[in-house]
Amino acid sequence: MVYSYVTVPHGEKISMGSNGRLNVPNNPIIPFIEGDGTGVDIWKASVRVFDASVEKAYAGSRKISWMEVYAGEKPFNMFRETMGDKAWLPDETVVAFKEFMVGIKGPLTTPIGGGITSLNVALRQLLDLYVCLRPVRWFQGVPSPVKKPEDVDMVIFRENCEDIYAGIEWMTGTPDCEKIKKFLIDEMGVKKIRFPETTSIGIKPISRQGSERLIRAAIQYALDHKRKSVTIVHKGNIMKFTEGAFKDWGYGVAKGDFRNQIVTERESWIIDNQDRNPGLKIEDNAKQIDPGYDMMSPKQKEDIRNEVLTAIKLMPTHGNGQWKKLLMVKDAIADITLQQVLTRAKEFDVVATMNLEGDFLSDALAAQVGGIGIAPGANINYQTGHAIFEATHGTAPKYANLDKVNPGSVILSGVMMLEHMGWQEAADLITKAIDRTIGQKRVTYDFERMMDGATLLSCSGFADALIENM
Numbered sequence: 001m002v003y004s005y006v007t008v009p010h011g012e013k014i015s016m017g018s019n020g021r022l023n024v025p026n027n028p029i030i031p032f033i034e035g036d037g038t039g040v041d042i043w044k045a046s047v048r049v050f051d052a053s054v055e056k057a058y059a060g061s062r063k064i065s066w067m068e069v070y071a072g073e074k075p076f077n078m079f080r081e082t083m084g085d086k087a088w089l090p091d092e093t094v095v096a097f098k099e100f101m102v103g104i105k106g107p108l109t110t111p112i113g114g115g116i117t118s119l120n121v122a123l124r125q126l127l128d129l130y131v132c133l134r135p136v137r138w139f140q141g142v143p144s145p146v147k148k149p150e151d152v153d154m155v156i157f158r159e160n161c162e163d164i165y166a167g168i169e170w171m172t173g174t175p176d177c178e179k180i181k182k183f184l185i186d187e188m189g190v191k192k193i194r195f196p197e198t199t200s201i202g203i204k205p206i207s208r209q210g211s212e213r214l215i216r217a218a219i220q221y222a223l224d225h226k227r228k229s230v231t232i233v234h235k236g237n238i239m240k241f242t243e244g245a246f247k248d249w250g251y252g253v254a255k256g257d258f259r260n261q262i263v264t265e266r267e268s269w270i271i272d273n274q275d276r277n278p279g280l281k282i283e284d285n286a287k288q289i290d291p292g293y294d295m296m297s298p299k300q301k302e303d304i305r306n307e308v309l310t311a312i313k314l315m316p317t318h319g320n321g322q323w324k325k326l327l328m329v330k331d332a333i334a335d336i337t338l339q340q341v342l343t344r345a346k347e348f349d350v351v352a353t354m355n356l357e358g359d360f361l362s363d364a365l366a367a368q369v370g371g372i373g374i375a376p377g378a379n380i381n382y383q384t385g386h387a388i389f390e391a392t393h394g395t396a397p398k399y400a401n402l403d404k405v406n407p408g409s410v411i412l413s414g415v416m417m418l419e420h421m422g423w424q425e426a427a428d429l430i431t432k433a434i435d436r437t438i439g440q441k442r443v444t445y446d447f448e449r450m451m452d453g454a455t456l457l458s459c460s461g462f463a464d465a466l467i468e469n470m
Helices: 039-058 073-088 091-100 119-126 175-187 208-224 243-257 265-276 282-289 298-312 334-343 355-368 408-421 424-439 459-468
Strands: 029-033 065-068 102-105 131-137 153-159 229-234 262-264 327-333 350-353 376-380 387-391
Touching: 029 039, 029 091, 039 408, 039 424, 039 459, 091 102, 091 119, 102 408, 119 387, 131 355, 153 208, 153 355, 208 229, 208 243, 208 327, 208 350, 229 243, 229 334, 229 355, 243 262, 243 327, 262 265, 265 282, 265 298, 265 327, 282 298, 327 334, 334 355, 350 355, 376 408, 387 408, 408 424, 408 459, 424 459
Parallel strands: 029 065, 029 102, 102 387, 153 350, 229 327, 229 350, 262 327
Antiparallel strands: 131 153, 131 376, 376 387
16 A cells, blocks of 8 residues: 555565465564553653664564554644544544554554544544453563562453443433433333433443354463463453343354364363262262252253263363363353452463453453553454554653653553564563663662662663663
């Protein structure tokens, strides 16, 4: 494509191979959005770290060609006279991310008023970046509000395009909202809207296709990275046909696509019982995995017995302790998960969840390891290969142009980008440099004020220290 506002540098495009893996040339063109507010300071620091790691890892044989694309306040100020509200997210930016596959961005301002309500959400939906990937781990020495932040080492797969974040809602008092309420009450017989005269309405779409591709990606990631478990987090005990279906479809993917590589938690109980007592009767096994078995209805008892029979058929491949070497797939209710990631963090590894719960969980976990200022994120379509890596924090405009804030979120998002590209050596250099620099107590103000004996660094100074420690 010929661009009007974007300057395409010398380099080559990343493409998706027929094997489902990215083809990354030695000189890939990577689109970037500088970001609003502190994004300017952060990007200047981060890009130096990325370039230094690639240079050191590959001795000049590889190099990234950075291509600036526009979103947020910068293009709005540049192009609003010709584009109007579309200047917040010019069409060329979306086209560039589609054409060049992999990109990175800083924090963006949410426009006030009509049009696009969130530039971040718009990019995810326009490019169908259905996975929000949020790895959460602690770096030695980072101040934390919990006693054992080192126990946190999780990767969140948050569904990005469905749930209430799809933005299907109507404000009470509007004709559309009244039409929806009339349909629900008069035609669907809904009687649970407590105050219909003053109620706004939102719709929560959860699809089988969307759920399956998210959970399939989480399981494949766990297998590729030799993780121990995948936990499907949901609120299916209340929302049975949306969140409950998400859980059920997830188990279907696990058993259907990865049967010889996974074991579900309940299957492990059944198989372990049978390993310990090969003569155990079906009903006795059922009673052991469900203590309330004797109080169940005949149909419920039959379902549990059938579950036991199905699991026992796995004995040749999963019995005699073989299941212990496989990936564990389990599920957990969302509210208890938010408690247990604090009290039993080691029990969680890869987590697959929907949009709203994933939003809560990601930020709650980030707080345990030092805050969203050092939490990376990515939005990925594993089927097409498209990905945008991003800061997970806001623009913090009062700190803009002060060379003060922590660039860690964008830098670690860049680490994820390098890993996605298969440039693991460069990614590892940055990760080790962050470990070493924070271990030396050379940090930005957000950490320095909470650490004894720390050396205060500017945003650019932190980048200098990382490059020095590579």
